[in-house]
Amino acid sequence: MRIEEQLFLRHVRQELKLAGYELFISKGKYVRDKDVGPSSGIFDEGGKRLSIAVGAGNWILTLAHEYSHFKQLQKNTRAHRVHDKCKANIWNWLAGKVEYTPDVLNRCVLTTIMMERECELFAIKELKKHNIRFDVLKYHRQANAYLYFYTFVQKHRKWLSPRKYSVSELIEIQQLMPSKIKRSFKRMPKGYEELVLTYCI
Numbered sequence: 001m002r003i004e005e006q007l008f009l010r011h012v013r014q015e016l017k018l019a020g021y022e023l024f025i026s027k028g029k030y031v032r033d034k035d036v037g038p039s040s041g042i043f044d045e046g047g048k049r050l051s052i053a054v055g056a057g058n059w060i061l062t063l064a065h066e067y068s069h070f071k072q073l074q075k076n077t078r079a080h081r082v083h084d085k086c087k088a089n090i091w092n093w094l095a096g097k098v099e100y101t102p103d104v105l106n107r108c109v110l111t112t113i114m115m116e117r118e119c120e121l122f123a124i125k126e127l128k129k130h131n132i133r134f135d136v137l138k139y140h141r142q143a144n145a146y147l148y149f150y151t152f153v154q155k156h157r158k159w160l161s162p163r164k165y166s167v168s169e170l171i172e173i174q175q176l177m178p179s180k181i182k183r184s185f186k187r188m189p190k191g192y193e194e195l196v197l198t199y200c201i
């Protein structure tokens with residue numbers, strides 16, 4: 001681990017601790033939390049815990065992302081507040097336990113995308129502030145790939161398979177993405193859905 005990464009990890013742990021949150025580090029590729037699907041990192045607001053899988057590709061970027069969810073909460077940003085009002089539970093909907101009208105579902109997906117988009121912008125700022133070496137243009141492409149995934153989920157009612165690729169790590173998907181973080185994710189690029197269905201689900 002590079003010295004900058006060590007310092008950033010220490011900073012995150014301290015900031016979380018001050019606010020009464022704990023940092024959980026897993027050596028595996030995925031972490032799980034309650035009924036949330038497998039992921040390389042999870043910020044659990046209610047459980048006051050940030051979990052990170054250091055066995056996953058570029059875990060320092062995931063750490064910056066999950067830590068940025070914590071920052072959104074601390075700052076009480078508009079994107080965070082609006083998303084909080086959306087009462088639909090995507091995980092229960094994915095599991096077929098609950099149904100929502102297209103309107104409710106659409107609002108929930110849109111507020112999730114806007115909240116995650118803000119989180120990505122915060123994460124980039126954090127990484128730069130802590131001198132973490134990373135490829136900014138690649139980060140933008142990966143963020144776009146991830147943000148489009150919520151539109152995919154809304155349409156296909158499917159989540160990632162832990163045995164397959166994540167949407168942001170697949171080169172073929174990255175190549176379809178613009179190198180600037182988009183504002184709208186309604187229209188998925190041609191070929192995106194097919195790649196996700198083949199390699200990620």
Ligand SMILES: [Zn+2]
Nearest residue numbers: 065069116119
């Ligand atoms: Zn997130």
